[in-house]
Amino acid sequence: MNSFIIGQYVPKISWIHQLDPRTKLIIVFSYVIVIFAADSALGYGILLALAFLSTYLIQIPFKFIAKGLKPVWWIMVFTFILHLIFTRQGDMFISVLGFGLYDGAIIKAIEISLRFFLLILMTTVLTLTTTPIAITDAVETLLGPFKKLKLPVHELAMMMSISLRFIPTLMQEMDKITKAQASRGLDFKTGTLKDRAKAVLPLFIPLFINAFRRAEDLAVAMDARGYQGAYNRTKFRELKFTGLDYIIGLFVITVFAVFFMTGT
Amino acid sequence: MDISFNQVSFTYQKGTPFEHHALHNVSTSISSGTMTAVIGQTGSGKSTFIQHVNGLYYPTEGSVEVGDFTITQDGLKSIKKLRQQVGMVFQYPEHQLFEENVRQELLFGPRNFGLEVSDSRLNEIFNMVGLPNEVLEKSPFELSGGQKRRVAIASVLVLEPKVLILDEPTAGLDPAGKQQIMNLFKSLQVEKQMTVVWITHDMTEVLTYADNVIVFHEGKLMGPAAPKALFRNKELLAQTSLNKPSVLKFLDELKDQIGVSINYNDQSAIELADEIIKVGEKS
Ligand SMILES: Nc1ncnc2c1ncn2[C@@H]1O[C@H](COP(=O)(O)OP(=O)(O)OP(=O)(O)O)[C@@H](O)[C@H]1O
Ligand SMILES: [Mg+2]
Numbered sequence: 001m002n003s004f005i006i007g008q009y010v011p012k013i014s015w016i017h018q019l020d021p022r023t024k025l026i027i028v029f030s031y032v033i034v035i036f037a038a039d040s041a042l043g044y045g046i047l048l049a050l051a052f053l054s055t056y057l058i059q060i061p062f063k064f065i066a067k068g069l070k071p072v073w074w075i076m077v078f079t080f081i082l083h084l085i086f087t088r089q090g091d092m093f094i095s096v097l098g099f100g101l102y103d104g105a106i107i108k109a110i111e112i113s114l115r116f117f118l119l120i121l122m123t124t125v126l127t128l129t130t131t132p133i134a135i136t137d138a139v140e141t142l143l144g145p146f147k148k149l150k151l152p153v154h155e156l157a158m159m160m161s162i163s164l165r166f167i168p169t170l171m172q173e174m175d176k177i178t179k180a181q182a183s184r185g186l187d188f189k190t191g192t193l194k195d196r197a198k199a200v201l202p203l204f205i206p207l208f209i210n211a212f213r214r215a216e217d218l219a220v221a222m223d224a225r226g227y228q229g230a231y232n233r234t235k236f237r238e239l240k241f242t243g244l245d246y247i248i249g250l251f252v253i254t255v256f257a258v259f260f261m262t263g264t
Numbered sequence: 265m266d267i268s269f270n271q272v273s274f275t276y277q278k279g280t281p282f283e284h285h286a287l288h289n290v291s292t293s294i295s296s297g298t299m300t301a302v303i304g305q306t307g308s309g310k311s312t313f314i315q316h317v318n319g320l321y322y323p324t325e326g327s328v329e330v331g332d333f334t335i336t337q338d339g340l341k342s343i344k345k346l347r348q349q350v351g352m353v354f355q356y357p358e359h360q361l362f363e364e365n366v367r368q369e370l371l372f373g374p375r376n377f378g379l380e381v382s383d384s385r386l387n388e389i390f391n392m393v394g395l396p397n398e399v400l401e402k403s404p405f406e407l408s409g410g411q412k413r414r415v416a417i418a419s420v421l422v423l424e425p426k427v428l429i430l431d432e433p434t435a436g437l438d439p440a441g442k443q444q445i446m447n448l449f450k451s452l453q454v455e456k457q458m459t460v461v462w463i464t465h466d467m468t469e470v471l472t473y474a475d476n477v478i479v480f481h482e483g484k485l486m487g488p489a490a491p492k493a494l495f496r497n498k499e500l501l502a503q504t505s506l507n508k509p510s511v512l513k514f515l516d517e518l519k520d521q522i523g524v525s526i527n528y529n530d531q532s533a534i535e536l537a538d539e540i541i542k543v544g545e546k547s
Contacts, residue, residue, distance in 0.1 A: 010281050064280050173359070179320045180360040183352035184419065185344060185376030202372065205362035209405065 008068070010128050014059040015244070017129045021138035023245040027252050028126045034256050035115050043259065044114060050255070051118050054125045065124065072120050076113045083109035132164035141239055155229055162218070170211060177206050265331035265349065265426050265459060267317060268293040272326035274312055286312040288483045289326070294476070297457040299450065300488070301470040304480030305505055310463045311355070313480065314429050317461070318350040319343045330427065348377045351425030355432045355463075358412030361404035366415050369404050373423045381422055393418045394444050410441050417445070421452075428452065430462040434469065442466075446473055467509040471495065479504055492528065511536070 011017075016024070031050070038044055055062060089104025127135070140157035147153050181202045188199035274287040286309045294300050302310045315321045316328050319335050328335040333346045340346060354360065363369040367386070374381045387397055393414040399407065404415055417433065428449065434442040450473055452458045464470060470477055470491050477494050479486040481504045487494065494500065495508050508516070512528060515536075519525045524543050531539065 012281075060281060067279070176354060177360050179315065180352075180354045180357065182320065183318055183347055183350075183354075184373035184423070185347060186372075187344065187376065202362050206360050209362075210359055 008127065009131050010060050012059050012129075014057055014129065016054060016058045016125070018242075018244065019129075019248060020239055020241050020245045021130050021134040022142055022239060023241065023249050024126055024130055025135065025138045025142065026249065028122050030253070030256050031122050032119060034259055035118050037260065038115075039111075044111075046255070046259070047118055048114075050252075051121045051125075055121065058125060058129050060128055065121075065128070069120065069124065072117075076116055079116060080109045080113045083112050132167075133161055136161040136164065137235075137237065137239060152229075154233070158229075166211075166214070169214075170207065173210055174203065174207055177203055266293065266296045266329070267427065267459065267461075268329045269313075269316070270327050270329070272316065272323040272328060274316070274321060275324045276312075278324065286483050287323075290483075290485045291326075292478060292485055292488055294459065294461060294478075294488075296459050297453065298475045299453045299460040299473055300462075300476045300478060301474035301491070302461060302463045302478045302480065303465070303467075303470060303506065308480040308504075309483040310480050311431055313478075314431060314461060314463060315352075317427065317429055318347050318352050320352070344377070348423060349425055350427040350429060351420040351423055353417055353420050353428070353430045353433055355435065356413075357416030357420075358409060360416060361412060364403060365401055366404055366407075367400045369415060370400075370419050370422050373419055377423065379423070386422065389418050389421050392421070392448060394441075394448075410437055413437065414445075425458070427459045427461070430460070432463050432465070434464065434466065442469070449473070467495070467507055468511070471509045471511070479506070 031047075035047060038047060055065065084101070084105050087105035087108045088102055089108060090102045091104075093103060094101045130138075136157050139160065140153055143151070143153045143157075186199055186202055188196055188203070190196075191199070269290050269292050272287055272290045273285070276282070276284040276286055290313065302314060304310050312321065316323060316335065317330055319333075319340050322335060322337050322339050324337060326336075330346060330350060333340060333342065335346075361369055363372060370386060370389070371381060373379075386400070390397060390400060395411060395414050395418070399411065399415075404412060407415065413433075413436075417430075420428070430449070433449070434445055437445065446469060449460050449462065453460045474491050476488045477491050478488045479494065479500065486500055486504060489497070495512050500506075501508065507513075515526055515528055518540070524540065526536070526539055526543070
C-alpha cells in the first residue's frame with residue numbers, strides 16, 4: 001500500500017527511541033537551525049556524519065528509510081536542476097542555448113539539495129523513533145511558558161494530537177474507499193487528465209463526509225466525558241529527563257555551540 | 265464462474281518493518297453457482313482472501329483463477345473486465361456513497377463500465393433489496409444505516425455480476441433485515457446461478473445458507489467442508505475458536521441432559537418441537 005514514511009513511527013527499543021521527546025525535539029530543532037548556518041565543507045561533513053550516525057543508531061534498515069523517502073529524492077533532483085540552471089554566481093564556463101552554467105551554481109545546487117536532504121532525514125529520524133503523541137506532549141511542555149501570554153497551548157497541542165491520531169485512520173479509510181470504488185469500475189490510473197481529476201470525487205466526497213462524521217462523534221464523546229480544555233488537568237504520562245538525555249543533549253548542544261563559535 | 269486459489273500466499277507491506285504474512289499457501293476451489301461462507305476469527309485473513317478474487321490484491325506467491333482470468337503477482341491486464349463480472353460489497357459499504365441522489369449512486373458502476381440500465385430494471389433491483397421506489401430520488405446521506413447498506417448492495421447488483429463477494433453484509437442489521445438480505449443472496453444464487461461468497465461471524469447464517477464453508481485460522485485455510493460436517497468436527501471448532509450455531513448447541517444439550525438424540529436436517533423450530541414432543545410421547 002503506502003510506503004511513504006514521513007510521519008510514520010516504527011516501534012523499536014533503540015537508544016534514540018528511549019530519549020525524552022523533548023530532548024529529541026530540541027536537538028532536531030537546533031540541528032535545523034545549524035543546517036542553515038553551515039557554509040563550509042567541514043560543517044556539512046559533520047552534519048552529514050551526525051545524521052547518518054542517528055540513522056544508524058535507530059536500528060531501522062536504511063533500505064526501508066531510503067525507499068520511504070522516494071518522493072523526496074525526486075524533489076531533491078528537481079531543486080538541484082533548477083538551481084543549476086537559474087543560479088548566476090561565479091564564473092560561467094559553458095553556455096548552452098542561452099543558458100550559462102556557472103561554477104557557483106554547482107556549489108549552490110549541491111548545497112541546497114544537501115540541506116534539504118539533511119532536513120528531511122533528521123525529521124524522519126525524529127518521527128520514526130517518537131510516537132506522535134510523545135511529540136505533541138513535548139511541544140506542549142516546551143511551549144508551556146507561552147501560557148502566561150494567554151496562548152492556548154494545551155488546546156493547540158490537543159488539536160495537533162487529534163489530527164495526528166486520525167492520519168492512519170483516514171489513510172485506512174482512503175484505502176478502503178479506493179478499493180470499493182475500483183470494484184464498481186472507477187478507474188483513476190488511465191484516461192485523460194480531466195477524467196482522472198473527475199475520478200477523484202468519488203474518493204474524496206465519502207472520505208470528507210466520514211471525517212466530519214467522525215469529528216462530530218469525537219466532539220460528543222469528549223463532551224460526554226467532561227473534557228474542558230486545559231482547566232486543572234494533570235497528565236497520565238509525565239515526561240522525565242533521564243541521565244541519557246542529559247548526556248546526549250549536552251553532547252549535541254556542545255557540538256552545535258562549537259559550530260557557531262567557529263563559524264563553520 | 266469457477267474460482268480457484270493455487271498455493272496463494274500474501275504479504276502486506278513486503279520489505280518493511282510492518283511486513284505481515286496474511287495468507288499462507290492457500291489452495292481451494294469454489295464451484296460456479298454455489299454459496300460459500302468464509303469464517304474465522306478476527307484477523308485470520310478472510311478479507312484479504314476475498315479481495316484476491318477481483319484483483320484488489322495480487323498474490324505474493326501462487327495464482328488465483330476466476331473463470332478465464334488468471335491473476336498472479338504480475339497482476340492482470342483485463343482487470344476491469346474481471347471487476348465487471350465479480351461484484352464486491354465491502355464491510356460497511358454505506359461509507360462509500362457519494363452521489364447527490366440514490367439513482368445516480370446506482371448508475372455510478374454502470375457508467376464506469378459503459379453499461380445501460382433501464383429505469384424498470386433499476387426499480388426491479390431496488391425492490392429486490394427491499395427499498396421503496398421513492399428512496400431513489402433521495403440523497404444517500406439522509407437514509408438510515410440499514411437503507412444505506414441496501415443502496416450500496418443494489419449499486420453492485422445493477423452490474424449483474426456473475427460472482428458476488430460480500431464482506432460481512434449483515435453486520436449491524438436488525439434480525440429481520442439480516443434474513444431479508446441473506447434470502448436475497450440465496451435467491452440470486454438459486455435463480456440466476458450466481459456464485460456467492462460471503463464472510464460472516466454468524467454461525468446460524470452459515471448453517472442456514474451455505475453450501476460450503478471455508479475456515480481461516482491465522483492465515484491458513486481449514487476446509488472447505490459442508491456446514492453440518494464442519495460443526496460436527498469438535499477439534500477443528502476448538503482449534504479455531506469457533507462456536508456452534510444455537511440450534512446445534514440446543515440439540516447437544518438435549519442429548520446430554522435428557523438423553524434425547526435428534527439429528528439436525530434443516531428442520532425449522534416448529535418441526536424440531538414436534539419431533540421432541542413425539543419422542544416424549546413414546547417414552
Ligand atoms: N493494510 C494492511 N497492512 C498490514 N497488515 C494488514 C493490512 N490489512 C490487514 N492486515 C493484517 O492482515 C491480517 C488479516 O487481515 P484481514 O483483514 O484479512 O482479517 P479478517 O479475517 O478479515 O478480520 P475481521 O474479521 O476482523 O474482518 C490481520 O492480522 C491484519 O492485521
Ligand atoms: Mg475483515
